[in-house]
Amino acid sequence: MNGTGTRARSGLLNLLPLAALVCFLWWAPANLDGYKLRVINLIAINAILGLSLNLIYGMAGMFSLGHAGFMAIGAYVSALLILTPEQKVTMWILEPIAPWLLNLHTPFIVSLVLAGLAAAFVGWLIALPVLRLGGDYLGIATLGFAEIIRILIVNLTPLTNGSLGLKGIPAHTDLWMSYGCFLVILVFVARLMGGNFGNVLRAVRDDEVAARTMGIDTFRVRTLAFTLGCFGAGIGGALMGNLITTIDPKMFMITQTYNLLMIVVVGGLGSITGSVIGSVLVTTMLEWLRFVENPITLGSLHIPGIPGMRMVLFSVLLIAIIIFRREGIMGTREFSWNWFFPPKNAPRALPDEGGRGR
């Protein structure tokens, strides 16, 4: 079998889009306006968040609606660690900041990793009681926990500045940072799912009884997948905070989770490639569809701008996808170079690690 040869070639071919991406990132800042750059950054961040939610929902089969809560943890941990003491003193006007937190200061990268770890830790704590549930119950329980996290943030004013949120976060998230994190997480998820652990994860999703019979500690595997997904949510949240430079509890409501859910479902549950495509589509569409909220004049017909109209349109698109292509764009398939260059005399559909092309 020429499996190693195919893999080496795929590895080489992966360098092509990578090089194209690097060129684009180098070209973009000087040639695109701030708005477009913001959207391009958001694509990478949403891809990270989509991948992490897909790991939980698509690959391990746990319906989780708690992603916004874990994002919030990441965003707050990161922001609190990089704001300077002077900024913190001026910002906490309702109640004084907790003294131990005032002088806590770390470089951005450290804060990013700690943000992921903090979200993962909270995710792990929540997983222990919640993952004994299945299906819709799990969705409701995780939704509840995400709300608890948000309410805690609103009320723990000495730590979080409450509903006023945090402002003036240094804009550490540039294209290099967001796409760098995206690529690292993409490769990690692809390697994870390409190895036998990926098979095990899918086995737990498909048939828990059979998986347990095959010697798989399904609870441990699901807890692990959930914790890893929460780590990704924390990283994504931290990057988001450093992109927008201001965070407040309202950012992390259930609508944020729905957006991510849309990315995962549109792309295809269980497909890494799908989440990336879904992120590109959903993020750009959410922005592009803003035009329907402006006043439109078609000849003599004058339509006044209605705020929220794009969400209506988006819902229609989503319904169309659910009706006509329920499995999403990719289904559970992955991108593979073998699509373009079918390997000679290799068995059909030999499982290979795809999804690293983009």
Place this chain on the structure above:
Amino acid sequence: MTLETGLEPESGLESGSGSGKNAILEIEDVTLRFGGLVAVSGLSVRVPEGAITGLIGPNGAGKTTVFNVVTGFYRPTQGSVSFRGRTLTGLPPHKVCEAGLARTFQNIRLFHNETVLENVMIGAHVRQRGKWWQTLVPFAFPGALREEEEIRASSMELLSRLGLAAQAGAVSSSLPYGAQRRLEIARALATRPKFLLLDEPAAGMNPQESAELLGFIRRLRDDFDLTILLIEHDMKVVMGVCEHIWVLDRGMLIAEGPPAEIRLNPRVVEAYLGKDVPAAPPEHAGAWGIE
């Protein structure tokens, strides 16, 4: 209906001994109640090492329940299960698998979205020493990567030994029925068991296929050094391949012994056919037993 075996079913219930060889699996006085329903009652079974044995009985007799007790899905209300001298009672299913017991299911339970090869690789995972995070940094842990390759290769080899190599890349749910049964066995073998529990391996097979199954089960035992306990309704298979048979009816052991004795045992015939039916030749008893 004469009792030709010389074996009192009641005494069999007490002793529950297999043949003289060492027992690899010992089920001792196991009772399982679901509320008021007694699914298994005072069952004792000693399966000798290296034997092919059968567990039979009419529908609802509690055969699959016994499998579920042995593999850790149910905890017996009373009694104990031990395997190679180690007690299994109370262990979760994945620990039972680690201990060396593998099983198949009455209604095939493959991982439907996975390929044939992946199904077998999932079975091999229980013996995998590398950790999940080691594959994330392959340059630091070349051993973990090599192990993955070995698992892939040995799974392929297992598939070719069971005649499934050509379908390795196909999605498991696309296989024909008989091949799915074989794949389920291949997946169980990938866990490197010492003991294999087969739940109705001949279900849904035509006479030709079930005739082939006899030789297949024997080869499994010899090639993989296994002890096999199977549940089966197809009497040709049971009588053809089993060295020792236990008969359950309504959760109770009503007979045990070699096939020649079981087929003549009036209580077995009665359990299958009812009391007032004139004694039928045992082959027909088998036909009646099929769902």
